[in-house]
Amino acid sequence: MKCEICKKEMGNMWVVLPATGPNVLLTTKACLKCARESPVYCLKHEIPHLGFLDGTTACTSCVSELMAEKNPEVETIYNEIEEGLPPIELGRLIGWTEISGKVSGLPLVIYLLKAIATAALRLGMSFDEVKKQVLEAKSIDLLKEWE
């Protein structure tokens, strides 16, 4: 099989990169050299990013690291969001948890942590900046992983 970026024969060492354009189903099979040069490959963890329906991407290992980093503050973060947002917005978050099923069985606080951490990496912002914008907007639109 040939690399879809450099067109060279890839052998066994290749990865599937997520699409970043409007057609999110359009993934790219790339050799490791091309993958490492692409913005949708994490050099720290040596894995391709996960693609989202809105065309953004994030490294799931980086998300996990950020979640672990923020985990000690999880109750405070949740309280801030709960106090700062209208109840309907929190209800939307609960709805998304159920739709995505990604973290089914996990408490809402952990889902919130994951949603903020994922948004931070997808959007190239810090965790605190995402939280601040959510509170300022009084909306969780920023955390939405599709559209």
Ligand SMILES: [Zn+2]
């Ligand atoms: Zn290549």
Ligand SMILES: [Zn+2]
């Ligand atoms: Zn990473």
